[in-house]
Amino acid sequence: MPDHTKRAHPARENARTDPAPADWSPETLRAALGRASQWTIDYRRRVGEFPVFPAIEPGQVRSALGERPPKEPEPFERVLADFDAHIVSGLTHWNHPGFLAYFSSSTRAPSIVAELLIAAVGVNAMLWRTSPAATEVERTAVDWLRQAVGLPASFSGLILDTASTATFTALLAARELAGTRVRADGLAGGPALAVYTSEQSHSSVEKSALAAGLGHRSVRRIAVDEAFRMRPEALEAAITEDLARGVRPTMACATIGTTSTASVDPVEALAAVARRHGVWLHVDAAYAGPAAMVPEQRARFRGWETADSIVLNPHKWLGTSLDCSVLLYRDVAPFRESLALTPTYLESEDDETDLMDIGLALGRRFRGLKLWVLFRCVGTDGLAGTMRRHIAMAEAAADRLTEGGVFELAAPVSFSTICFRAASGGDPATEDRRNREILARVNAGGRSFISHTELGGRYVLRLSVGSVHTEERHLDEALEALHRAAADLSPGEPA
Template structure:
């Protein structure tokens, strides 16, 4: 036996240098955490200002990082500065509100804090003994999720990194349950196995078959119907054929929320086929599974309670940070039979499940904490509310796309995912190229990021709403960018759409909307404001800018709706007004009014200007203007704010009958119609902001040429000529 008591070589001992401190001092850590937390808060505040996808070349970030590790430590502030300059600038910003590609993996604030605490305690939850609380928090959080989505108590589970790992783990359990004795004997000489999945399922199913040693040829891609759902009769036929050939059916994978279209396989019918043949049923609901928390979406999940295993990803739609994928199962035994292996040094007599026995990994992160904290800090109602809002936003965007005369839906809208393409009725190859160019143009703009897929052999654009940071205005931006790109890149060349009378789509400028409406201005009152801003200078500027300028009977009225708190908007306002003064107002062609709101991008902001004008007709412009300004949170978030405007009119003693008639009959009122499709079917071009008739809405004129061209066109249509 070797002598383990032999001392080390004294020469080597003497050659050693004094080691650096093992870790930061508490003071250094506190300072670094302070800087990191301030950076984090600032980043979340400014992430919308980054291009979603970075304009960099492959290898650019690596060159900036250097080719050798530093021998001496750098101060954290320098490291953080390099991180901000060289790394953040090279990120695709998944937390950007314009990130609408793939399935979003945005991060809620509680998950950020949870990740810090996970790193702080640094536990390994492989055994109950190695971290009892981590194991029990994980099991509790998983069970809370199980309850929230309405699955029976017969399901339990654990948290893995991604759905790919979850599906692979389920396939290993199914393989063992199929009686193949792979654990003991390996695959050699065993029966041929088969895995069944839809033509639309995620690639992780096929990848799992490769990793499990089954091979490409084991995967049966089952045909789908016109709505891209797996056909139960096709699954039945495939299993029957395999049984006749001596192939052993092993697992069928149904999907609720497919990757391309969000389609929902008929799980109940597929489950009946699987049970009839003794085949393991796995349900991939990584994207859509959490939506079962929304009562009105529960019908899409009928039959999943009969599955053998289900995967859901809280790091997609719920907003936990990557990675957090929950694998649920009805029976743990097949999982343990396929993977459990406990060496002597890990044996224990604790009466508790060791989660390392259910998956491939031995070391396990404390992932359960961020899911537990998510439920504690947001609650199931809050989580369901976010998903409900995303679904409504996607449905509204799909209506606008389908009704605009340029795009058509390529698949039924499912959950919060839209598949669409620009269609001209021409050559399919030309159309596919057009759509590729549209995608590239929109993504190159930096404000939005969408993806693509292929359906029925055609190139299709794809948009999915899932970020906790995405609001309606971000959908407005991407729809406007899509229409602008389609118009500019059209195979027929850019120009006016004959069926639309007018379509002017200008470049996006955040926080500013300009609307030109072809109707005469009502007189605005100059009486004192009922809501006075605290800053006297701001109050004077606001009052000056909110008066009607020019002749009230001018052929054209210009209404500028902007964000009063935006310095850029003020600068743009001054430049715009100067040009209008010299070119149009002095010539008697245009009257002008500026109104400020915090949410100028919403269509409701346009119709609110009519409320101010109609009040101005009876000498109550300022009282109405200031109520609208003060209470904008009440009306800017509802589809039709007419009822609120009527209440305001009653408060300031306006004849509600004449006021209501004025607002309802205004040229801007149709902007708040709940059904955009009914408007676009009338032949009006669907841009995010549009006005019926001989009018045009432009969001942020990028140059005065675009601006003046729109005014000139409208003046000609109204018979007012041009200056």
């Protein structure tokens, strides 16, 4: 019989004689962190000097990065230099004080430090036992947010990546609660389902219906009033019509702070309609939800406490770094029933605290830490103060923007968002072209970045104050650029 005890296996022999390259030494890590931290401080100090939007062509950054991966390690200082030279110059700078285009995702300094700590510990918070503190920090931070925005203790929740994921997760719970048995039997042969949302709601509602297998035709876009708010009587009519056709109403989505205009749906009235028909009510407050911390804004949220689920994004107005989207719910059971699936190797006695059972993802980042750090380092008064200042800045900017009649509001100013257009009384197509050119000229200037939307079939300019770095002087620059562009493009001049 051959003697296997005296010869090492070739792979094991190689493992002893040819070890894998070691990680950086503590000294190398310390030096790299020092360089990275100094770069971060310098960047935040000079971010306003960059063009908000880069003047580059598609593929330009990629061509500078090299076609093949390097075989040998390079010093971090060289990597950092290339990052600064080739990558930063190709960024749209969301932390720029002139970033007024979308709902801002600027980053407060404490969140940057928290991200470093998250990367350093590198935990996966899928189960309570895989990192007990990560689960409990997340639950604490989410509950602090709940308290800060004035929601009752009947709500609990967790942190997901984005509002789109949160809405999708809520729809799966609503679909299961509607008695469709989709988890067990799939959609085939089941009743037709319907989802109701405003004409002004975010596209993530439709996308969630697609991903959940309901199909695009399942989405009912409910009409809005003159202030772009969903009409409760139109929701009632749509649900009644579907019930008569044998379609099962599944979820209604109301919005507090719509993407285009930041309009606020009448949640209290919509909730009454949803309750009457046993329909799940989801509230998309991704942008504006944190503003419930501001006492004088709290009345705008009346009725959201009756919702089945709510989404708020601290990575927007609160200045927590991407990604950090909080999904709140009054009953966890439908969420677990829709997706919970625990293989034997992950079973534990702590299943009730395992956040992996809510949502599609198994692996979970330690997102709760940066929200906890944010509350500790800024406080609810500081957070509310920033939002109050942004709202006041937007209201003042709207008044200045419309002085003299060059610009007119296209929607009521809501929270910190302004929708407006240059109007001349000419034909609609010419006016739309003029507004497109005004936006292009302002954005090409590099100092301010605004966006656009469409309301009533007309092209509309849009400005939203939300960056923690934006001050009055930056709004002054944007308003001056807008008036200058409008003056250069007189109503009778072709754009």
